[in-house]
Amino acid sequence: MGKDWIDAARLTVLVGHFGSGKTEVAVNMAMELGRRGYIFSLADLDVVDPYFRSRDCKHILEQAGGRLIASSQAHMDADLPSMPPDVSVLFDNPAMYGILDIGGDPSGARVLARYRQQLAACNARVLCVVNGNRPLSDTPEKAAAYIRRIEKAAGMSIDGLVNNTHCCQFTEPEDIRTGAALVENISVHTGIPVVCHAVPDWLTKQVSDFIHPVFSMKLYMKKPWE
Numbered sequence: 001m002g003k004d005w006i007d008a009a010r011l012t013v014l015v016g017h018f019g020s021g022k023t024e025v026a027v028n029m030a031m032e033l034g035r036r037g038y039i040f041s042l043a044d045l046d047v048v049d050p051y052f053r054s055r056d057c058k059h060i061l062e063q064a065g066g067r068l069i070a071s072s073q074a075h076m077d078a079d080l081p082s083m084p085p086d087v088s089v090l091f092d093n094p095a096m097y098g099i100l101d102i103g104g105d106p107s108g109a110r111v112l113a114r115y116r117q118q119l120a121a122c123n124a125r126v127l128c129v130v131n132g133n134r135p136l137s138d139t140p141e142k143a144a145a146y147i148r149r150i151e152k153a154a155g156m157s158i159d160g161l162v163n164n165t166h167c168c169q170f171t172e173p174e175d176i177r178t179g180a181a182l183v184e185n186i187s188v189h190t191g192i193p194v195v196c197h198a199v200p201d202w203l204t205k206q207v208s209d210f211i212h213p214v215f216s217m218k219l220y221m222k223k224p225w226e
Contacts, residue, residue: 004213005160005195005196005213006029006032006033006036006215007033007036007038007097008125009123009124009125010094010096010097010098010122010123010124011090011091011097011098011099011100011119011122011123011124011125012029012098012099012100012124012125012126012127013100013102013112013119013124013125013126013127013156014026014029014099014100014101014102014126014127014128014129014162015102015103015108015109015112015126015127015128015129015150015154015158016128016129016130016131016162016164017105017130017131017134017136017137017146018105018134019131019134020129020130020131020134020137020164021129021131021164021166021198022101022102022129022164023046023101023221024164024198024217024219024220024221025129025162025164025198025215025217026042026099026101027042027057027060027061027220027221028198028215028217028218028220029099029215030042030061030064030066030099031060031061031064031066031218031220033066033097033099034061034064034065034066035064038096038097039093039095039096039097040065040066040067040096040097040098040099041066041067041068041069041089041090041096041097041098041099042057042061042066042067042068042069042098042099042101043068043069043070043084043087043090043098043099043100043101044068044069044070044101045083045084045087045100045101045102045103045111046101046102046103046108056221057220057221058070060220067089069084069086069087069089069090070084083111083114087115088118090122091115091118091119091121091122100124102154107153109150109153109154110153110154112126112153112154112155112156113153113154113155116154116155116156119156120156125159125160126154126156126157126158126159126160127158127159127160127161127162127195128147128150128158128160128161128162128192129162129164129198130143130161130162130163130164130165130179130182130183130186131164131165131166131179132163132165132175132178132179132182132183133165133166133167133175133179138182139182140182140185140186140188140189141189143182143186143189144186144189144190147186147190147192148190158190158192159192159193160192160193160194160195161183161186161187161190161192161193161194161195162183162195162196162197162198162215163176163179163180163182163183163194163196163197163198164179164197164198165178165179165180165182165183166179166200168219169200169219171200171203172203173203173206173207176197176199176203176207177207179197180197180207180210180212183197194212195212195213196212196213196214196215197210197212197213197214197215198215198217199214199215199216199217200216200217200219201216201217201218204216
C-alpha cells in the first residue's frame with residue numbers, strides 16, 4: 001500500500017482545543033497504523049483533559065498489536081506534568097510509528113517543548129484538530145489565534161489541519177460540511193494546509209465528494225458516565 005496522509009510521517013503529534021475530538025482522532029490513527037502492518041505506539045501526553053484520554057483505550061490498542069505509552073497506573077487519574085519515561089522508544093526505534101496525543105490547550109502544548117529537538121530529528125509533523133462546533137474555534141479568526149498560541153507555547157509549527165467538526169453521536173453531514181468550509185478558511189488565514197476530514201464511519205459515504213481525504217472513524221472514546 002502506498003503511503004498517504006496517515007503514514008506520511010513516522011511520528012505525528014496531535015493538538016487541538018478541548019472538545020475538538022483530538023483523542024478520538026489519535027486512537028483511530030493509531031489503529032489504522034496497526035491495520036497497515038506497522039509497529040506502532042500511541043503516547044498519551046495529555047496533562048490537561050481529565051475526561052477523554054487515549055489511555056482509556058489501552059486494551060483496544062494492545063489487542064491490535066500496539067503499545068500505549070502513558071503515566072504509571074498510580075498516576076492514571078492525576079494531571080501531573082511528569083512524562084512517562086518510555087516516550088524515548090518513539091525517538092530511538094526508527095521502525096516504530098507513533099501518534100502523540102498532546103493536551104488540548106496552549107498549556108498542554110508546552111509538553112512539546114520538552115521533546116522539540118527529538119521530534120525535529122525524527123521529522124515529526126504536528127496536526128491541529130479543529131471542531132467548528134466549539135465556541136473557541138467556530139470562526140477562522142478564533143481558530144487562527146488559537147493555533148498561533150499553540151505554536152508559541154510548543155515552539156513548533158503546525159503542519160496540517162484536520163476537520164473533525166462533530167456533535168458526538170448526533171453528528172450530521174451538515175456539521176461536517178460546515179466544518180469543512182471553516183477549515184478551508186482557516187487554511188487561508190494561516191497558510192496551513194488541510195490534511196483530511198475526520199468523519200464518523202456511518203456518515204463516510206455522505207461526504208465522499210470532498211476534495212481532501214475522508215478519514216472514517218469508529219467512536220472508541222466513552223464519557224466517564226457512560
